[in-house]
Amino acid sequence: MSTDTIETVKMTGQQAVSAALFQAMEEDSKVLVFGEDVADREGGGVMGTTRGLSAKFGDMRVRSTPIAEQSIIGAAIGAAMAGYKPVAEIMLMNFITVAMDMVFNHAAKLRFMSGGQSQVPLTIRTLTGAGWQTAGQHSDHLEGWFCHTAGIKVVAPCSAADYKGLLLSCIQDPDPCLFIENGRTLFVPGQVPIDQGPIPLGKARIVQEGTDVTLVTYSSMTLTCQAALADLAKAGISAEIVDLRTLSPWDKDTVLESVSKTGRAVVVHEALRAFGPGAEIAATIQEELFGKLKAPVKRLGGPYCAVPFAKVLEDAFLIQPADVVACVQSIMR
Amino acid sequence: MSTDTIETVKMTGQQAVSAALFQAMEEDSKVLVFGEDVADREGGGVMGTTRGLSAKFGDMRVRSTPIAEQSIIGAAIGAAMAGYKPVAEIMLMNFITVAMDMVFNHAAKLRFMSGGQSQVPLTIRTLTGAGWQTAGQHSDHLEGWFCHTAGIKVVAPCSAADYKGLLLSCIQDPDPCLFIENGRTLFVPGQVPIDQGPIPLGKARIVQEGTDVTLVTYSSMTLTCQAALADLAKAGISAEIVDLRTLSPWDKDTVLESVSKTGRAVVVHEALRAFGPGAEIAATIQEELFGKLKAPVKRLGGPYCAVPFAKVLEDAFLIQPADVVACVQSIMR
Amino acid sequence: MQAERSNLAKPSPETLVDIYRRMIRIERNDDATRQQIKRGRLQMPYYSARGQEVIPSAISTQLNKDDVICTIYRGIHDMVAKDMPLRPLWAEIAGRVDGTCKGKGGAMHLTHPETGVMVTTGIVGSSMPIANGFAWAALLDNSKRVSIAYFGDGASNIGAFHEALNLASVWKLPVIFVCQNNGFAEHTRYENGTGCANIADRAIGYGMPGYTVDGNNPEEMYGYAHEAIRRARDGEGPTLLECKTFRFMGHVFGDDDSYMTKEEKAAAIADDPLPKFRARLIADGIATEEQLAEMQKAIEAEVEDAIEFALASPLPSIDELRRDVFATEIPA
């Protein structure tokens, strides 16, 4: 995992996303970028993530849209079927709820329903996550819905390098991909190999090697798990952190290998715990490693409520490093 | 579970739903019914489930709507907040994808986001399920999405009596409820107590007692599990069937009690296996009964694909009794 | 809006005959489909478009193979009008491997890119946003390709309609929104679900021309379609065509028509555009009785052949559940 040997540059996840978009549009004239306010006339995105793209690639390939997510995804589907590789932006993940028909009934199913005649090489970029006091309708992690949908891949990176490499892979992928950016990881600087290319989908990343317990996580909670390492070490616990990076399809092999070694697993995500993605991972681990586990597979996820506004409540809503430590300790005895 | 002692009448699930609607509207003038074609002018529903309601209760309380699911759920939310108890029909579950914003960002969250000032006593009735060759956009079981949503209850009955009793409870419930009808169970006749009243939400039903394995299921797959009983018995396996009936909140106590007794569990549902509701149940069982299980918790669910059209493929898509038997046998040794 | 009839393009005699050819091919195919269902040789919910033949026929006679259509569950007439071959069509509705979609999509999701049938959706309204994407691609390709979205009157009340027409207008897309207004949405009468007198009235809300057209009149349909196609090819942007028609077989084949009056149905059927048009062609000497009988026999033979082909085609292997989910097959 160490990148000391190869030349790297320091950039945030957002800069990495921007770099990936520039590179992809440069390399393939079929790549399109569109969504609300993405063109430079509109400031290159509300967050500035797409700034400079329309200036460089023109306003036919980089287009701002009306506020109409169904028509954004619909146009992306049609353009993708016609041979383009659209990268459609849904400003925030909660807004994809108005476009679920396009994503679920169409993008994800058209290849299958057409017996393989249609392909929809579409990437949907979206941002979410609690921590900015944007409250109940601007913070949800809904990746679980899409993992439970056949025909769409779900990617949720944490590190800057992964933001770049995985977005490049999503864009090149012949099938629909949902690329989830998180507000607490997107602006964190990291070392990115100067020539960072596509990182294969479906492969996890071992963020930290350890021997006592495996923390299976992704997106924002990778940071939280890393933040828990010191206290875990203090408590004499050696934790291995597996950042799934891609949730669907997820890297079963790496997870099972790690848990076979440690004998313990805690799945940690920001999405609600109830019926969340972590349940699939826990259910799979107990099934594949039955009798080989030292403790039950534990799950940490959001409480069963909407994301609250007040900072004190938002902090309580989010899994904190101390929660990770406490949970791990509960299965160490 | 036996109803021999009390007076019952034979009716289908659909007749039970109709009976529940008549009874609820009779008992409470605040109950409203609306959706596409639900009024008698439009034939009382495409399936006839709401036939006669508008004739009896008038076309202000029973209204057909334009084809506009966002406005159907939106109107239901507003009317519910204004003190009514709307029963909104989404003709088929796949169509709720165009109304996910109203369900997820609004119906499920308004009580919480308003600090308890708003209540949304809304019931959404919808029909789904494979088996009618309606293919990829008319058959999906999406309950998993709503179980992973804080603030809405999810109910999926199988028996005629449950169709009536649980719908009555959904309508009376002070919070949003999603009531899922299945095309293979809705027309099955069953004995319903003549005075069948509300059946509490969140309570499972033991369909069959057994000692070797617990089949945890709901909706269409309850029938499939029942159909597997004979062959299981032939193989000398005594299976207990737990019909969850309510998925969120689900009856953890009954499930854990049953599995503590049998030591084995197979979760069976029509929804996709991947990241499906069964994962939550399996993950919970392994956590709560760690070390007490004779075998890993198994899950049977739909394959990772869209619902296919061809009968032969649709049959292969659906879990069959033989699949249940084979899965149980795989954990008996 | 009403473009004066006078300056509408007029179809040539050859074109009129071609429109009729498409119409009779649709009708013969629809009739055979209903026969096969009655005989139990096909199982599926069937949304017959009997009575709506003129609309896609008058449009398709002006389309090229690479012009694309996105249509709906009630769309087999649109496909047949676009000259989709009948063998794969029948194999698909019979759920066989030789079907357009290997039997995986079925009647509601027929797809045939070679003839420009790109998407068939079962979701009301969803043909429109996707048709925009094909139109955008045509602009990017610097092609004169036209994209057509077919949909019903009821679909004009759903959000996707609004978003799609607005985007098409803002982006000046070469797309035509063809509303086949048969007066009913399932069991709901037009005026009980729709707030405006004519769906074409909605066009002004998107700054695009909208025309209410007699969808059962081949010349009129031809003329307005010609104008919409011209606008699209000339880069003038989208057009909304509201085509008034009637469906003779109810919403789904076999449903009871209690929601419509016997009179209105009888009147519509008495006004069946197909025999009327046939008589016209002969009366005006545009075609002869023999010629049209010939044509019909050939089409009936084509349909017969397609049925036999379809029913002789093998059933798909269950391995198909693992194929076409993604580009690469899912391991067993």
Added chain:
Amino acid sequence: MQAERSNLAKPSPETLVDIYRRMIRIERNDDATRQQIKRGRLQMPYYSARGQEVIPSAISTQLNKDDVICTIYRGIHDMVAKDMPLRPLWAEIAGRVDGTCKGKGGAMHLTHPETGVMVTTGIVGSSMPIANGFAWAALLDNSKRVSIAYFGDGASNIGAFHEALNLASVWKLPVIFVCQNNGFAEHTRYENGTGCANIADRAIGYGMPGYTVDGNNPEEMYGYAHEAIRRARDGEGPTLLECKTFRFMGHVFGDDDSYMTKEEKAAAIADDPLPKFRARLIADGIATEEQLAEMQKAIEAEVEDAIEFALASPLPSIDELRRDVFATEIPA
């Protein structure tokens, strides 16, 4: 559509003063909010409505307490105009237990049923379908209650707008759709996202009256609002009001305005409706300098008091995460 100005109802002098009272209360409250954010005493994205005061003020002066509004993230002016008390408002945006929503909803989801503020949504377009439900309930209650949906120009391009206006028309609901057209949707200029010249042009597509109104002109706003409210109370159904205005503080407080020209912004601010209206009231002898200064002082005191109250209010207990999810508390 333009209802002749001549037969529009005219506000009485008292009403004009009341409209001004609501406007200055909105402005003082908005100014204080921005000050507190600058001073770091509030953390939140803030969508200031500075410049849009006339619209909800001219409407609310004609509303009863039990008339309801459904508004949006940029909606605090609508709430203040509806006479929402400032103490719970401030406690909410400060995330405290005494907030309207116990600090759980925040600035984007303020709710206050006692003053008819039923829903505040952060989702573009979603105020409209819900407002219909309140209007339907008013009909069922045989009440003359009016339901108002506030939304922006950009929101008129999303599906929910279309579905809601059509349903309201078909059901003849006592609802008023008030589009506060400030010319921008986040960073997108009106004409770059909207296909029609005026949003009011869309009303015909729903068979309802639609008016383009100068949203910065108190008399004109009053007159059109009066007509819309009359229609609603008299059972004549919904009305679409497009109210032209401008937002002085950009989309979210603190964003750079690179997407608008300095000139247009300067021109808009030079045309600030608030001081203009104040001068008018005095010039026409409708109010005196002293009277308005008095009023302003009282309002500033009310705002000051609300701020102190809010910042003195305790933080919510984390048990709140288990409360209000359902009617019954979720066990720990």
